[in-house]
Amino acid sequence: MPTLTLNKKVLEKLMGKKLPLDQLKDRISMLGTDLDKIEGDEIIVEVFPNRPDMLSEQGFARALSSFIGVKTGLRQFKVHKVEKNYKVVVDKSVKKIRPYTSCAIVKNIHFTDEKIREVVQIQEKLHVSLGRNREKLAIGIYPMEDIKLPIRYLAKKPSEIKFQPLESNKEMTGLQILSQHPTGRDYAHLLEGKALFPIFIDANNEILSMPPIINSEKTGKVTERTKEVFIESSGFDLKAVNQCLNIIVTSLIEMGGEAYQMEVQYEKKQLTPDLKPEEWDLDINYVNKMLGMNLSKKEIKSLLEKMGYGYEKDKVLVPAYRTDILHQIDLAEDIAIAYGYDKFIPEIPNVSTIGEEDGLEIFKRRVANVLVGLGLVETLSYHLLNKEIHNNKMNLKAKVVELENASSKEHDILRSWITPSLMQVLSNNTNREYPQGIFEIGNTFKANTAKETKVEENWRVGVALAGPNIGFTKIKQVFDSLMNALDVNFESKEAKHDSFILGRVARISVNKKNVAYIGEIHPQVITNFGVEMPIATFELNLSDLYTEVKK
Amino acid sequence: MDDNNLIKKLHLFERKTLPNITDNITISKLAEKASLKEIEATRAIQWLSNKNLVNIAEEIKDIITLDENGLKYVKDGLPERRFLKAINGKTKVSELKNKGKLEDDEINICIGSLKKKAAINIDKDKEIIISLTDHGKKLMKKEFLEETFLKKDFPLELKYLSPEEKFSFDNLIKRKRILKKETKKIKKITLTAEGKKLSKKVDSKANYAERLTPGMLKDGSWKKKTFREYDVNINVPKINRGKRHFVSQAIEYAKDIWLELGFKEMTGPMLQTSFWNFDALFTAQDHPVRDMQDTYFAKNPGTGKLPNKELVSRVKKTHEDGWTTNSKGWKYDWKEEDAKKNVLRTHTTVLSAQTLAKLTKEGIPAKFFSVGKCFRNETIDWSHLFEFNQTDGIVVDENANFRHLLGYLKAFFKKMGYEKARFRPAYFPYTEFSVEIDVLHPVHNEWFELGGAGIFRPEVVKPLLGIDIPVLAWGPGFDRIILEFFKINDIRDLYKNDLKQLREIKDWMR
Structure with missing residues (x-):
């Protein structure tokens, strides 16, 4: 923000x-x-x-x-009519490059160092917010004493564009600016690869700027001599371009400036800026219903005025600098803000609904309670892991869902099973008292093109026991207790799995559906995690088991 | 406690040791006298010390014993002695080595030490030639100080060595594996005044029963036994119990609150298409939250599928020009490709959107909640994690209003332990009104921010539900509450899974 x-x-x-x-x-x-x-x-x-x-x-x-009630209601912003050559001609060449611009002239501003800094600050804030870092739009401000009207807005080959950019002592071509000028480099991605670059050019054929990158040192630098400025806002979204111009022009008027319209000539001509307020209908009943209030029209009028709106003849007058009014709910919110969020009396309505917990969630909690009863401690790990822990250390080559842009290499995949997380926990606790018995219930991810995201998610429970006397019997006892508590019959078969000792791992199925592995972890895997205790684990797919149990 | 009472509580080991304690006795001596194992005597002494019946003085001793080479030299003689004996006039080193049965490193030491003692001459002629000096000849007849030292009765205590012995020790300890020095703590036991008094009264042969055994119950012999009385105020070793993770405990608690308030649970995937996570929630496709740096995008599979065409087209139109919602929309070209991108959900509000899309008119009024993990592409530090818990709720009701929103939130946070909640204006793309929730920290008396709430915009509700009615919605974060309750300052400690922390941390009780 x-x-x-x-x-x-x-x-x-x-x-x-x-x-x-x-x-x-x-x-x-x-x-x-x-x-x-x-x-x-x-x-x-x-x-x-x-x-x-x-x-x-x-x-x-x-x-x-x-x-706070000092100056309420709609502010009037006077805009003078277009004078003789206050004109910007938009060439067709910009249509596919950067189609829109809205412009204004503001006179009678006494630019001091302080004021110049202020204007630059506004410009920068608007670039970042409304302009989405200049991607959507950008603003240029030029001293009238250095330029000659009318202005043309057109696009040219970058090699044909040549001017001295701000903060530079030599002329550069469009491409040189992108590769050599510091500001050019920062925003190069916005023009790179385009055949034509947009420019503003004045009646003397002097280039004023190359939006959205930079102004010219000769014609685009406001100084303490400046009394009048030409302002343009250009970009891809006419509505946003207009609003941006309105915001900066109204600020300049409040600094004491006098604004003049300009004629922006596309195929048809347009006059900008248009600071007339927009008229909105407001349904008072709707407002009261949404607020849970019973405000009179008079009260609503005064609340709207506290937010800078006008209210005349049942119409709300929305100031030209407000960019955020899309729906009358936006006006209702401003009425609520004016009334004061702290003044509303909270109320719980008398509506009867019946609470209901998700079935799988209940099932997960039952599983957790059984394991807690067996003396195990629940751990919680991140869903994001890395391939080293998830695969290499586990002696596996499992396919995993990878992330495009993870900011840390430690956490750049989504785990497909829980056991690596449990092994990591045991690895971090070798200085803690043994025996250790832990479990984790967590979400796991694997590819499945039938799903909306082409990824299937399963809740699984993993249990790990570590200690001098831990082996297959101990882990099977835990598994048997759990299945007994859940009243589930299962079948067990010999299996092969590279994370476990050969001949000490079983595949468990319920109604012929494979749901779990259970076994003793391979000593190489234990060593990979830096643990010096035997470890036995099981991992059970709770999403699948729940489906079978419900049948 | 009077003496008799105390005596009754003495363990058998204590009764056996107490009369045998003489001033400054060591544990091994005491164990011997009391016919106990050393470990039993050690435990007895610890218990007696807890009762202030004995004083334990700890003495640190440097004990010297013979090491592997030392033992060998005691038998075969020191290498330099063997070296001297082997010299016969001018003798080659190789000859000395054979005759004296010396290793290469021993030869070097011999030459060094004998040269220092001026016992030998060294000449060089192709090979090193050794001959005895006059002093060397005298030395042949005398015993070295080191030899005298090695003959002593080990182990020895460093501080009792004479100056000559100390000299020999200093020389030998530098050499390879001749001597070993170990620092030992030796406990010396002395009775306190109270202990002395008691030791006279203790009957070491008195036969108190220790444990009640099944045998005693079977044959009724317990009737004739007197059971030793225990110190029931004693601290006993901790046992580890099974337990839920403290974060799970807090989540269960929060879920119970929503269930009590009549809400139905929503669940769903963590990986979602941007369509559900953003577009269905009226978040414009150029909104900064959809930037790479904030959101995790999946690489394979990078994109998912869009839901039914009708819904997609409604959402598209709403973004572009407001569709039939009476909104102006965001005014841009909405792209399907952007909506297909898979992301890790950035909020559980995505579940609220999916629930609205499934809800039918007959199901209204309805209230739903979820508690779940969300993701934010962030580097971990003490105050930031890339996974966080959020609790979402929606109330779908023709008559719902802003005051109801505040009412539900207040009720929830009161049950979570925060008597006072306040609401500030905020901004979210999908709600209007938008509210920021602060609660008053019960101890520090400061407001802290928990997250957002509001009423879903018509641009969210109508495309999903088909009608435009008020939907109250909230999605405050949950982790700050957990941190506050468990007094955790570093957010990484939530999921560090340190078994010590997990075993010792208190339970959630609010």
Whole structure:
């Protein structure tokens, strides 16, 4: 989640009110942002991904001042009409490369060092959140004194693109930027392999930028001389591109800027930004039903206003910077937040339903209880293991389900049986008192194309005994007790299994279905795990056994 | 306890040893005098010491014994003596070796030590030639200090050696396997004042019965016996009992709460298609949670199958433009390939989605719960694990509302031992309202975060269930509660499976 660092004094000034510290903390949390910490004048908050409009000091203060009742209701943002050459022509060449852009001009901003830093911060936060690390969209800001309108947005071969990127002292081609410029390298994956790269170019034929990578040093660098800026947001999703522009333009207006529309010319022309609020219908009964409340229209109006909405003629006016309203339930939630989650009275409804535990779960617990009664200790291991333990040390070559992207090589497969986990436990406990008797009930995984994921999952129980006098008889006694408790008849046959001593391992079946192996672990396997005690184990497929028992 | 009472409780071994204790007696001597095995005397002394009847002083002794070569040299003589004896005028080393029956390393030692004593001359002529000095001739007639030392009656105690003996010891201990030095702790027993008093009264021959035997019961001889009284306040050795893992105990407890509240259990696979884990829960395909770094994807088989076409098409349309849910949708092209990718479930909420898809109108109202393992692609450290437990619940009811959600959560956490719960606004792609649950730590009096809850979005419910009715849903994590109850600070300790920890840890009792 993106975090935002705020200065308490600036926030108070923007909000128009000072709050005692504990109230400030409480209000920030109850507005729906995760307060990380307040230290001195520094406030660090995590803004939920549905509210990119709160990722600037202006946006955050705007929401909070409404919420605490200082400045409620819909804010008006004036956008001046298009002037003479305020125009961006979108060439067809971008259609398959990066189809959309929305643009604006903002005048009358006094850029100080501090303000430039602030704007860059907003831009970066939006790149990460709404822009999905520039994959979905990116924003560029350019000083009007260095560029000449109108602008063209087009795509060219990377070798034909040549300009001096920011933080560089020489001209580079599109490909050189991707391989040599630090920012270019960071985002190279977003353009690599494309035949054409998108660029913004001005009336002097100067390249302004190569989105979503970098601006030009000559025409794309805002300084303290700058009073007017050209802003573009470009990407693959027109709605998101528009919303992103709206968020940054409204923040700049709140810094004192004056916004001007631009004409973005595709086949048809479009005027951006459009800061008119969107009108939404709201069903008051629906809201009250979902909340379990009985709020009047008047109350709902005032609650909506605390969240920065307008409410006129039964319509909710949603500000242009809100990107998260998909359904009227989103408005209902904001009404609940404005009312205060802490003020709702919890209630348990009088609805009769009958509780029911899953059958296999009950069966698993019965098995556990029998084994506990036999003095065994339950262990719990990870479902993720590695091939070394699962196969090599067990003297096996079993097929396993592998993970694509495990962050640790220790845990990069899904186990197909429990015994390796038990062996690992015994291996970690050689300094503990013997005899040791342990069991584990856990999930296991193996390929089966008939299943939805092409993987079959089985719950199995594994039991391991270790100690000087442990052998086949001891483990068979445990197995017999368990089967007796579960009232299951089984057949036992000689078997071959490379993890066990030859001639000391049996295959167990119930109704002709193989369900278990039981035997003495091979001394080589015991040695592989660094244990110096005889070990005997059984492993029983509980999912299969349960199916047989239920028949 | 008065003396007589104490005497009655003395074990046979104690009664046998007590009168035989003289000041600073060793256990082996005592065992001999009392006609007990050494192990029996040792145990008796330990018990007597617990009763403050004896003092045990521990003395550390360095004991010297002859080692393998030492024993040999006592018989055959020291190598340097054999070396000297073999010298006849100017003698070649090879000759000395044969005559003196000496090993190569012994030869080297002999030359070194005799040269040091100025007993021999060494000349070189193709081979080393040895001859005796005048001093050497004198030495021939005298016994070396080391020889005198080896003749002594071993074992010897280091601290009682005379200066000459110490000198010999220092020389010999450096050489190969002549002497052995062992440090031994020797216990010396002395009666306390109380012990002295008691030892006079103890009748070592008194015949108290120790155990009640089947034989005594059979023949009735128990009637004539007096049973030794036991110290019933004694600490006895621990025994290991069978038990469930403490995490299982906590999970069973939580399950019982949901069952009491009338919920039905949901279970299902841990490996799921992205369709169920994400798409059915209205999580856009470009949502960061679907990134590689957060979620485990399977390699083989990397993809699974999608459910019935009707359901897939509803979900697709809902993502793209809201379908008939009155939502605007996420506005992008939904891809089947992304939905087919197999992932280890990132939340048990996937089971809630599958349950909704199976539920029929006749089954409503309904309440379901699950408790299960979920996975997060993370490197392990003290506060992070890649497997974690979550408890999910859904309430499917035409009349359910936000206050009911808070009501169920509050009831659950109260039964889990948290009297106070608070709810904060939160964000999840599949719920609206979204709630973050905090509970008040019963001891530290601080709020701690347990996870999320909410009401499923219409974009989740309608495609799965076919109708749009409120579905309350929650999926708080469970591990922090377990850590808090068992006072575990390092999350790795949940599954380290240390038998000592498992055998000794308390049971879940809330």
